[in-house]
Amino acid sequence: MRKSTIFISAVLTTFALVMLYNVASAYRSNKNVPEVAAQPTATLAPEPTNESAPTDVPLSAVEAAQLATQVVGNSNLLSAESSNINGVDAYKITFTNNDVVYVGLDGQILSVQVAPVVVNSVVTLPAKQKNKNNSGAHASTENHTSSESHEEHED
Secondary structure (H helix, E strand, O other), rough: OOOHHHHHHHHHHHHHHHHHHHHHHHHHHOOOOOOOOOOOOOOOOOOOOOOOOOOOOOOOOOHHHHHHHHOOOHHHHHHHHEEEOEEEEEEEEEEEEEEEEEEEOOOOOOEEEEEOOOOOOOOOOOOOOOOOOHHHHHHHHHHHHHHHHHHHHHH
16 A cells, blocks of 8 residues: 555544544533433513514515516526625625625615626638738638637637
């Protein structure tokens, strides 16, 4: 066997033995703890206050995502997560096209960030003729090979 294989085997075996020892000692120490008799606890009633309970129920993540879908007009959701924008708690709704909408917990749209549109275009260059004696077929073959090598370098 190679030395590296033996070394890895020894490290893994040592790790497994240490973990087994820790589990056994934790079980043993937990087993030796005396049981405490359950004592009855007093139940306290809440004191009445003059403040009224809030009537506004915060928006759920699903409701925020539905609202953001209506605003952006895109139903391809990627994620909905809790966030904070300008010190206000909100939901950050991200779409698959990288649009982001921040919806406050009260249902207000706090921010809409539309992702920039990227357009890939192919530019064709006219074939260069080195000699007027060459046929047009040779020039077009030369152009194809240069464009093919250009495409190989883009990846």
